[in-house]
Amino acid sequence: MSAAQTPTEEQEVVPTRGKPRRRSGRRGLAVTVVVGIVIAGGVGVVVFDPFGREKQDTTSETTTETALAKVTKGTLSARTLENGTLGFAGDYQVVNKADGTVTELPAVGKVIPQGKVLYRVDGKPVILLQGPYVPAYRDLSWGMEGNDVRQLNAALVALKYATKSQIDPASDYFGRQTYYALKELQEKVGAEETGELPLGQVVFLPPEEVRITKVNAVAGDKAAGGGAFMQASSTDRQVTVALNANQQADVAVGDKVTITLPNGKSTPGVVSSVGKVATKENDKTTVDVRIKPSNPKVTGELDQAPVQVAIVSDTVEDVLSVPVNALLATAGGGYAVEVVDPGGEHRLVAVKTGLFDDSAGQVEVTGGGLEVDQKIVVPSS
Structure with missing residues (x-):
């Protein structure tokens, strides 16, 4: 029995029951095929074949241990458990455009912020700048326009080589202030100050900053312009789940998740993207679901670490619930729970099921006469 189902009262004897089919939420559950019926001091069990075979009456005494739980009120969430991989977001190729000999390269794992030297060719610095529009593809100088100039202007302002009043970070024009700000950057990194x-x-x-994940070149190599020197990621933490393609509709951007880390600790997160292109490998078709941890610092610095992810797909608040294994499937096709009155009398109360919270082992129920803290019978572990 899970922590959510731990008995709080003395144990009694009723049959062990299975988990019924979920009524709501995005996940389905197996149909319960064993029906328990309280008969005086014993228990009658009617077994149903879900494939249509003849049913069989097997009324008998049982000595299965049971316990008492309570009807509770609160919030429930439907979750699906998936295996995931914790790492860093993004995968970027660092393409060299400088000619000469490679004289300095970063180590794998090194974090380099924009405005700093990424590597050196012929002893000259190659600088990292944030640029979401286009890669470097031409010389830039006073009077030029374009998206590459726009991202240069934005980077110079972000690095405080110019103020927003001096350079509009959205401007695509290389003007006087761009010239002077660029000279300051070149001086800072030890490059020739040409503007x-x-x-x-x-x-x-x-x-804004990258983490080196792979280095393809070595010091002393001929740096032919256009080669991919290295690979990098961002420093943003990310969990990736390879979700079965047929479950894609069960997960949406914004869904809340709980991430269980390799050290056993849990931390919250949010689904940031759900893949639309499926990948087939070893007869398994999947889509990538990416998750952003809400508190990245607690995830540490491990890369490609295995984690478990509980994705919340539905939530209900202020509802009555009981342990899932308190449910009894009735002969009429519905469900009931076995209530124990204050005087010790046992009776069945018909209920309708709502959302199932698999991680808590609870199910939303509605039914006449059910109240918070009412005692109900559950199987003992």
Whole structure:
């Protein structure tokens, strides 16, 4: 029995019952095929074949241990449990445009913020700048326009080499202030202070800072312009789940999740994207679901670490609920719970089921006469 089902009263004897089909939420449950009926001091069990075979009456005494739980009121959430991989968001190719000999490269795992030296060719710095629009593809100088100029202006303002009143970060024009701000950046990193940006002096990548994940070149290599020197990710933490493609509709952007980390601790997160292109591997078709941890610091720095993800697909508040294994399937096709009155008398109360909270082992119920803290019979573990 789970923690959510731990008995709080003395144990009694009633039959063990199975888990019925869920009425609502995005997940389905198996149909219960064993029906328990309280008969005086014993228990009658009627077994139904879900495939239509003849039913059989097997009324008998049982010595299965039971316990008492209570009807509770509160919030329930429907969840699906999936295996995931904890790592860093993004996968970027660092393409070199400088000619010469590679003289300095970063180590795998090193974090480099924009405005700092990414690597060196012929001893000259190649600078990382944030650029979400286009990669570097030409020399830039006073009077030029374009998206590459726009991202240069935005980077110079973000790095405080100019104020917003001096350079509009959304401007795509290389003007006087761009010239002076660029000279300050070049001085800071030890490059020649020309106020012009030659092709190969900067690498534009979307994140504000990158984490090196792979280095393809070695010091001393000939740096032929256009080669992919290394790979990088952002420093944003991310969990990726390879979800069965037929479950894609069960998960949506914004769904809340609970991430269980390798150290056993849990932390919340939110679904940030659900893949639309399926991948087939070893007869399994999946889509990638990406999750952003709400508190990235507690996830540590492990890369490609296995985690478990409980995705919340539906939530109900202020509802009555009982442990799932308190449900009895009745001969008429519905469900009931076995209530124990204050005087010790046992009786069946018909209920309708709502949302199932698998992680808590609880199910939403409605039924005449059910009240908070009422005692009900559940199987003992």
